[in-house]
Structures are given as C-alpha cells and as structure tokens.
Amino acid sequence: MNHKPTDLLPEPTLRRLPWYLAYVTMLRADGVEYVSSTRIAENLAVDASQIAKDLSFINIKGKTRIGYEVATLEVALREYLGFSQRHNAVIVGAGSLGGALLQDSGLHRYGLNIVAGIDSDPAVAGTQIAGIPIYAPDRMGSLVRDLGVSIGIVTVPVESAQSVANALVEAGVRALWNFTPTRLRVPEGVVITNTSIYSHLAVMYNRLGTLPEK
Amino acid sequence: MNHKPTDLLPEPTLRRLPWYLAYVTMLRADGVEYVSSTRIAENLAVDASQIAKDLSFINIKGKTRIGYEVATLEVALREYLGFSQRHNAVIVGAGSLGGALLQDSGLHRYGLNIVAGIDSDPAVAGTQIAGIPIYAPDRMGSLVRDLGVSIGIVTVPVESAQSVANALVEAGVRALWNFTPTRLRVPEGVVITNTSIYSHLAVMYNRLGTLPEK
Numbered sequence: 035m036n037h038k039p040t041d042l043l044p045e046p047t048l049r050r051l052p053w054y055l056a057y058v059t060m061l062r063a064d065g066v067e068y069v070s071s072t073r074i075a076e077n078l079a080v081d082a083s084q085i086a087k088d089l090s091f092i093n094i095k096g097k098t099r100i101g102y103e104v105a106t107l108e109v110a111l112r113e114y115l116g117f118s119q120r121h122n123a124v125i126v127g128a129g130s131l132g133g134a135l136l137q138d139s140g141l142h143r144y145g146l147n148i149v150a151g152i153d154s155d156p157a158v159a160g161t162q163i164a165g166i167p168i169y170a171p172d173r174m175g176s177l178v179r180d181l182g183v184s185i186g187i188v189t190v191p192v193e194s195a196q197s198v199a200n201a202l203v204e205a206g207v208r209a210l211w212n213f214t215p216t217r218l219r220v221p222e223g224v225v226i227t228n229t230s231i232y233s234h235l236a237v238m239y240n241r242l243g244t245l246p247e248k
Numbered sequence: 249m250n251h252k253p254t255d256l257l258p259e260p261t262l263r264r265l266p267w268y269l270a271y272v273t274m275l276r277a278d279g280v281e282y283v284s285s286t287r288i289a290e291n292l293a294v295d296a297s298q299i300a301k302d303l304s305f306i307n308i309k310g311k312t313r314i315g316y317e318v319a320t321l322e323v324a325l326r327e328y329l330g331f332s333q334r335h336n337a338v339i340v341g342a343g344s345l346g347g348a349l350l351q352d353s354g355l356h357r358y359g360l361n362i363v364a365g366i367d368s369d370p371a372v373a374g375t376q377i378a379g380i381p382i383y384a385p386d387r388m389g390s391l392v393r394d395l396g397v398s399i400g401i402v403t404v405p406v407e408s409a410q411s412v413a414n415a416l417v418e419a420g421v422r423a424l425w426n427f428t429p430t431r432l433r434v435p436e437g438v439v440i441t442n443t444s445i446y447s448h449l450a451v452m453y454n455r456l457g458t459l460p461e462k
Contacts, residue, residue, distance in 0.1 A: 229443070
C-alpha cells in the first residue's frame with residue numbers, strides 16, 4: 035500500500051491530515067482498534083463530512099458502522115504525508131533559530147534528515163551542533179550534490195535571506211523552507227514553504243490587544 | 249505616536265506587515281530615507297495598492313512622489329505589531345522543540361519574554377536552559393500569576409497537549425501558542441495561535457513529490 039503523492043492536494047487538507055495522524059497515533063497507543071469519522075470530528079472540531087472527504091484523497095474509506103481501522107489509517111497517513119521517508123536537508127544560518135532547529139530531534143521523526151549546517155561565521159563553521167557538522171558557505175554546492183540534499187532551510191538574518199535562497203537554488207535544492215520574516219523569490223519549479231513564527235507572534239499580539247479587559 | 253491595536257486586523261494583513269518591517273529595517277540599515285509603495289511592491293511581490301491599504305490600517309500614509317519615510321514606518325510597524333513591547337510567556341514542555349525555542353533569542357527581539365519553562369520530567373525541572381529556569385508542573389499557577397504571564401507556549405507531546413492547554417487557561421494565560429501537531433480546544437476569549445511546523449513539512453513534501461522529475 036504505497037500512497038505516493040501524485041496529486042497536488044489542497045493545502046487546507048494537507049494541514050488537517052497531520053491532526054488526524056496525531057489523533058490516531060494516540061488512539062493506537064491506547065489500544066483502540068476502530069474510530070468513526072464522527073468521533074474524530076468531535077475530538078478535533080472538524081466537520082465529519084470534511085474528514086471523510088480529506089481521507090478519501092488518500093484512498094482511505096471507513097466501513098459502515100465500524101469506521102476506520104486505526105492502525106491502517108495511521109500507517110497510511112504517515113506514508114502519505116512523507117513522514118516515513120527520509121528527506122535530506124541543509125540548514126543555512128546556524129545562529130539562534132537555526133541552532134535551535136538543529137537540536138530539534140522531532141523534525142527527524144517527521145522525515146526531515148538535516149545532514150549539515152552552513153554558517154558564514156568562521157567561529158561556527160568547523161564545529162558541530164547536536165552532532166551535525168557545520169560548514170562554511172563555499173561548501174554549499176558540493177554538500178547539496180554529494181549528500182543528495184533536496185531541501186534548504188533558511189534561518190539567516192533578513193538581509194542575507196534572498197542571496198542565500200539564490201545560492202541554495204543554484205546549488206540544486208528543490209525546496210526552500212523559509213523561517214525568516216521576509217518574502218523570498220524563487221524560480222518556477224522550486225517549492226517554497228514559509229514558517230514565519232514572528233508573523234504568528236504579530237497575529238497573537240494583535241488578538242491579545244483586542245481582547246476585552248479581564 | 250502610539251498605534252495600540254484596538255481593531256482586529258485581517259490576518260493576511262497581519263502576516264504581511266512583518267515583511268514590510270523586515271524590508272524597511274534593511275533599507276534603514278542601508279541609509280535609505282524614503283521608499284515608495286511601488287518599490288516595496290517590487291521587492292516583496294505584493295501588489296502596491298495592497299501595500300497602501302495595509303499601511304493605512306496602521307495610520308501610515310505615504311507622501312506623493314516621495315513615498316514613506318523609512319525610519320517612521322519602521323518604528324510604527326514595530327510598535328503596531330507589538331514587537332517593541334514585552335509579552336511574558338511560559339513554555340510548557342522543555343524537550344526537543346521546547347528546549348530549542350528557549351534558546352532562540354530571536355523571539356526576545358520580537359517582544360516575547362519567556363520567563364520560565366515547565367516540564368514534568370523531574371530530571372529537567374530545577375535546571376536552567378539558556379539561563380531560563382525550568383519548574384515542575386505544580387508551579388504553573390503561581391508562575392503565571394506572580395510573573396504576569398499572558399502567553400502559554402505548548403510544546404509537549406500530543407497526548408498531553410489538551411490537558412496542558414486546559415491547565416494553562418485555568419492558570420490564567422490569555423493566549424496559547426500551540427506548536428504541537430494537534431488541534432487544541434480553548435474557551436471563548438482565549439487566543440489560540442497554531443504554528444504547526446510538521447504540517448508545513450507535510451505541505452513541502454507533497455509539493456516536492458508532485459514536481460516533475462529533473
């Protein structure tokens with residue numbers, strides 16, 4: 035049963051699938067064998083018909099009255115989401131956030147294999163962070179080529195973000211994961227994913243500021 | 249000039265404002281005094297009329313032919329976004345990702361003041377990470393109250409995420425920043441912000457898997 039993603043799934047669906055995975059992983063740990071879409075719906079506050087639709091994208095259908103087999107659903111979701119594969123990545127900018135991500139072993143469990151860090155600070159290049167070697171920027175091309183790197187993670191300061199993105203694309207990565215608070219331009223055919231945690235802070239502060247006083 | 253957020257800004261606007269801030273911060277560092285919305289538009293690939301509209305939300309208007317004053321715009325954006333204030337937060341779950349965030353000093357520059365970590369592992373509680381003390385869960389209530397904590401950051405494993413969220417709300421935080429790959433339910437009036445970096449990975453893997461072979 036190999037659900038290799040051949041279709042471009044709608045992003046909202048792709049964002050909900052990990053919720054289902056987290057939930058069924060918990061159920062399996064609790065020894066639950068079957069789960070209905072109604073129960074998933076109640077637990078995650080997602081419409082039951084939406085859940086059935088989302089899961090049909092990955093060719094999973096529940097049985098009438100019994101629901102979904104928990105173990106099957108877990109494996110199918112994990113495979114479909116690419117979490118059971120290994121995606122080689124380099125992280126450029128081993129400073130504060132970059133260094134933090136290098137130490138997050140959780141990423142590895144979700145299929146991200148950070149093979150190297152790259153940093154322009156001569157005091158950092160040549161060291162290791164959490165066992166991962168850090169190299170100088172002039173090694174980028176050979177690292178990407180020799181280690182089969184498809185993903186470049188950008189955690190440099192804003193002012194060098196675009197030039198680092200250009201260098202990574204030039205070196206041959208096929209996707210950029212941008213953690214900087216700026217927008218990166220990439221050529222067509224290169225995947226760009228933005229995780230702007232500082233933008234999320236801005237949204238949270240605004241919502242906090244507009245709450246009625248307690 | 250205090251642009252305290254009294255209005256609930258549209259989330260897309262709130263997500264773009266940090267891009268403008270990052271860009272004008274760079275311009276100021278380069279000694280640029282004025283910038284037109286056209287130039288911002290070209291650099292960030294956002295429509296110029298959209299930029300003018302976004303900036304009008306924070307009461308910033310450009311001058312005809314000259315554009316926006318860079319230094320004024322920078323200060324106004326930073327203030328409006330809440331980055332120049334201090335928001336006290338606790339982080340619950342000082343494991344892999346939580347420990348990493350405790351070490352990200354970048355958050356501090358964006359107004360987030362992590363005053364304490366909380367972890368149920370007796371080997372971790374009582375220690376410090378990056379100079380921030382880690383406490384046992386039974387201290388949550390007093391920490392939130394005594395240190396004026398408004399934000400709870402949730403970086404525990406999925407199976408304890410909802411109970412931690414409940415405890416944080418009970419303790420009195422007014423916003424939750426959820427880094428777990430599950431959905432958290434909170435009572436009305438509590439702000440919830442999700443940064444599901446594993447969902448972002450799922451989107452990136454899917455897009456990578458659907459690229460034509462090189």
